[in-house]
Amino acid sequence: MAERVEDVVRVGIAEAAVVRCGQRLRTAGLGSCVGVVLYDDVAGVAGMAHVMLPAPPNARPFNAAKYGSTAVPWLLERLCEMGAEPRRVRAKLAGGAQMFAPSRGDLLRVGPRNVEAVLAALQACGIRVVAQDTGGQVGRTIEFDVCTARLSIRTARGASYEI
Secondary structure, eight states, rough: OOOGGGGGGEOTTTTTEEETTTEEEEEESSSSSSEEEEEETTTTTEEEEEEOSSSOOSSOOOOOOGGGGHHHHHHHHHHHHTOGGGOOOOOEEOOOOSSOOOOOOTTOOOHHHHHHHHHHHHHHTTEEEEEEEOOOSSOEEEEEEEETTTTEEETTHHHHOOO
């Protein structure tokens, strides 16, 4: 059967979305960025953020989905508004590749720093990570099926698998 466009919600860079069972979430271009998925399979709801950076630079207004430190609590709040219970929410994540040659400084370690920020935010919110595919040196595209809680991953090198 052909995929209906309205069944797939595309999440762009520094964006987030929440959906119910019957829809899927997809994001592409995860190099150093991290795709984080929170879901409550009992409530049948899920959210995805395409995290670009670890944390906002200062206290001025910012886009919560853009940062690892703020995307997780933002997604959790939206999911709870849709009927999720925080104790049932689980996480899957992918991305955070080291896209630049390793250096002595921390500045070009964007991928690893993004993963660290997302994991710290998940821990602070009490959310258990059930699967992750992070690091390496290859970009990824991910798609999450809310009904099955499967995260499909396709790499820039052509590999496909699920977590």
